[in-house]
Amino acid sequence: MIGTLPGEVLEALLETLPVEFSIVDAEDKVVAWNRHATRIFKRPESVIGRNVRDCHPKKSLDKVETILREMKAGERDKARFWIDLPLGPNGEKQKVLIEYYALRTPAGEYLGCLECSQNIGELQALSGEKRLLD
Numbered sequence: 001m002i003g004t005l006p007g008e009v010l011e012a013l014l015e016t017l018p019v020e021f022s023i024v025d026a027e028d029k030v031v032a033w034n035r036h037a038t039r040i041f042k043r044p045e046s047v048i049g050r051n052v053r054d055c056h057p058k059k060s061l062d063k064v065e066t067i068l069r070e071m072k073a074g075e076r077d078k079a080r081f082w083i084d085l086p087l088g089p090n091g092e093k094q095k096v097l098i099e100y101y102a103l104r105t106p107a108g109e110y111l112g113c114l115e116c117s118q119n120i121g122e123l124q125a126l127s128g129e130k131r132l133l134d
Contacts, residue, residue: 018118023103024052025112028068040087040096040117052113071102072110078102087119094121 005013014021014034020041022033030047033039047055056064070076079100084093097120103111 019116020118022115023112024068024115026072026110028052030055031112040085040119067100068113071100071113074108074110076102077104082120087121094119095124096120 017034020033020035020039023031025031028051029049030052032048033043036045043055052064052068053061067076067079080097082095082097085096086092087094087096097116097118099116101114101116103114105111
C-alpha cells in the first residue's frame with residue numbers, strides 16, 4: 001500500500017467496503033470481521049479466536065480445509081464460488097459471491113486468509129451504462 005491511514009479512517013474504510021469479510025490468521029483462528037450488524041453470514045462475537053472449522057457447515061468443511069491447506073502450501077492464492085440464498089424481501093433467492101484470498105507477506109509467507117462475501121444480485125441486473133452523476 002502506498003501511504004498510511006489513521007486507524008479511524010482505516011476502520012471506516014473496512015466498514016464501508018461493499019463486501020463483508022472475515023480474517024483468519026495463519027493458525028486458522030478467526031481474528032476479525034466487518035459489517036457485524038448487516039452480515040449475510042452472521043456469527044456471535046464469541047467466534048473471535050475460535051478455529052475457522054467451527055464456523056462452517058459440515059457439508060463444506062472438507063472444501064474449506066483443502067483451500068486453506070493449498071494456500072498454506074503456496075499452491076493457491078484465491079478461491080471463488082457462488083451460491084443462491086434466500087435474501088430477497090420475500091425470501092427469493094439471490095446470488096452470493098464468496099471469495100477466499102491468501103494473505104501473504106511481500107516475501108510470500110502465509111499470514112492467513114481473507115474471506116469476502118457479497119450479494120451480487122443487483123450487479124447481475126446491471127445493463128447498459130450509467131455515467132457518474134447520471
